[in-house]
Amino acid sequence: MTQTFTTPPADRKPKVRSPRDHLVVRALRTVQADGVAVYTFFLPGADLLKVAEISRVHRDADGGGLRGFQRREIRDHVRSITTFLDSGHSVLFPNAVLLAITPRATFARSRGEKPAGEVRAAEAGTLYLPRPTREDAPKSAWVIDGQQRCLALAQARNCALPVPVVAFASEDLALHRQQFILVNKAKPLSSRLIDELLPEVSGDLPRDLAPRRVPSALCDRLNTDPDSPFHGIVRRPSDPGIGGPGRPPASAGVVIDSALLTVIRASIASPLGALAPYKGVGGRPTDAEGMYRILLAFWSAVRDTFPDAWGLPPGRSRLMHSAGLQAMGCLMDRIMARAGGATDPRRFAREALGRVAPHCHWTEGHWAEIGRGWDEIQNVSRDVRALSDHLARLDHQATFARAVA
Structure with a gap:
């Protein structure tokens, strides 16, 4: 099958080609x-982090916007790669690092005669990656995949090992x-x-990931909305941890x-879930x-009803425990299904x-009724089901008694 090649954007040669200003590679x-x-080229391993940043996932100091995307360094993994690189054996390291590079990087197309029968899938040339002008200046690339390898290569004695790189030109964080x-x-x-x-993420996602976007957005909003009962008390991977300088209280x-x-996914997925009609x-x-609106109304009511149990660590309040939240989520589906005509x-x-x-x-x-002390409830299916069924019975009995009265 014949491959086609889309003509790349016009070449933009840099004004200055000094190695002090640019990292110059054939690509x-x-x-x-x-x-x-999209570019492919080789770099000495030690040069990767000279032009590329590792953008760790974190929140703004005030707990607001999400920054970055990379997980934290896995030190044991980095150490094992470094040990391998410095083992003294003949090292084969063909795994490509994936970078995003600034569109300010420039490419000069190679001139000359093309070989007969060439499949035009790419063009050869010289890529000029801007070097940071100061120690605190932003770099011209971001590591998308291979951060542990980059960290290991920066520490390895074998600093000249050529590493394959695939890079796409974009500064779009999404x-x-x-x-x-x-x-x-x-x-x-x-x-x-x-x-x-x-x-x-604003782009298209695989079929198994797309349904997870809405629940995660709702979870994020519950944590960041000042009017939410969950405001500031949801633990997410971007949190730096509990205690210590500059960390949450x-x-x-x-x-x-x-x-x-x-809780959110179960309510959306169940035909009787309180959130299902909005799917x-x-x-x-x-x-x-x-x-x-449903989540805000119900969980605000939960906080109002159980103020002494709200906001405490799970070890002191099973309401904030995974088992308690899931059981209350089932109760949400029952109660909010009846709240359709309520003005408040x-x-x-x-x-x-x-x-x-x-x-x-x-x-x-x-x-x-379920034979458990308050602190014996655990996040196992048996306990979650028993507590959910018990709360459902209590709600049914109270509703029936009110209707009869």
Whole structure:
């Protein structure tokens, strides 16, 4: 089959070609997507982090916008690669590092006669990558895949080892995150990190990832919205940790995001879930705003009903434990399904929860009906099911008694 080659953008030669200003490499260039230039070349391993940054995932100091996308350094992994590189044996290191490079990088096409029968999939030439002019100046590339290798290569004694690089020209952070997720999807990348990054990705995603974007966006909004009962207490992979200089106070991050995501996904997936009516069907898009209103109303009512159990670490309150959140998520589906005609859903939920509250033991006491002490409830299917069924029975009995009265 004959391959076609899209003509790349016109060459832009740099004004200055001094090695002090540019890293100069021989490269192949092609074009993919909507005119995105893609390059392949080799660099000495020690030069990778001279031009490329590792953009770690983190939040702004005020807990707001998400920055970066890379997971933290895995020191044991880096150390093992460095040991391999410095082993003294003949080293084969063909694994390409994937970079995103600034469109300010320039490419000068090679001149000369083309060989007969050439398959025009790429063009050869010289790539000029800008070097940072100061130590604190931004670099011209970002590591998308291969950060552990880059760190190991920077530490290795064998600093001249040529490493294959594939790079695409883009400064679009959303595109960087999309490619990072796609490259790492089949690797042991934290599912929680993928979930946190998904709302920040605007491009198309594989079929198994796309449905995860809305629940993660809702989880993120619950954590960042000042009006949300979960504001500032959801623990996500971008959190630097609890305690220590510049880290969140001990009261922060008491709810793990995976527990909240489980609640949201279950409600969307169940035909009787409170969020299911807002799910996109056919040509109708998902109403994420409608889902958020339900979540905000119910969980605000939960906080109002159980103020002494809200916001505490799971070890002190099983309401904030994964098992408690999932059980209350099932109760949300029951209560909010009846709140359709209510003018004030939050008040409706608060009244319904108030009838159940006297029988709950989130911080002390004993769940006699299921034979568990308050702190014996664990995040295992048996306990979650038993607690969910018990709360459902309490709600049913209270609702039936009210209807009879």
